[in-house]
Amino acid sequence: MTTIQWTEAMSVGVEELDQDHKHLIQMINGLHYSDTGFVELFNELLDYVGGHFEREETHLEAIGYPGIEGHRGQHDLFADQVAAMLKQYRAEGFADSDQRVADFLWTWLKGHILIEDLKYAAWTRAKKG
Numbered sequence: 001m002t003t004i005q006w007t008e009a010m011s012v013g014v015e016e017l018d019q020d021h022k023h024l025i026q027m028i029n030g031l032h033y034s035d036t037g038f039v040e041l042f043n044e045l046l047d048y049v050g051g052h053f054e055r056e057e058t059h060l061e062a063i064g065y066p067g068i069e070g071h072r073g074q075h076d077l078f079a080d081q082v083a084a085m086l087k088q089y090r091a092e093g094f095a096d097s098d099q100r101v102a103d104f105l106w107t108w109l110k111g112h113i114l115i116e117d118l119k120y121a122a123w124t125r126a127k128k129g
């Protein structure tokens with residue numbers, strides 16, 4: 001299974017949020033997918049993600065980030081996609097649970113941190129001048 005490592009290039013310039021992202025990456029790397037434990041493991045991860053989104057949105061509000069609504073929308077969309085995925089899994093199961101879930105999480109995490117989260121990091125740097 002694919003694993004990724006956090007690198008400085010992913011830093012959003014806020015220690016607490018970088019720690020969250022590192023923890024998320026670790027959690028995804030550490031997931032051992034199996035049909036029996038899949039839903040529990042996935043739910044654990046989702047709880048953590050929910051807490052992280054809150055911390056991040058609180059930060060974006062605090063700094064007055066103009067892109068906050070779009071950013072919040074991305075977080076909400078992720079939650080919806082995950083809910084749909086879980087629903088489908090409960091109904092049909094996935095023959096390829098490992099790969100499907102890993103691909104989904106990595107694609108999202110990399111896309112979101114590397115593109116959307118880095119936008120607020122760049123905005124913050126520009127604002128500080």
Ligand SMILES: [Fe+2]
Binds near residue numbers: 056071075112116117
């Ligand atoms: Fe985010």
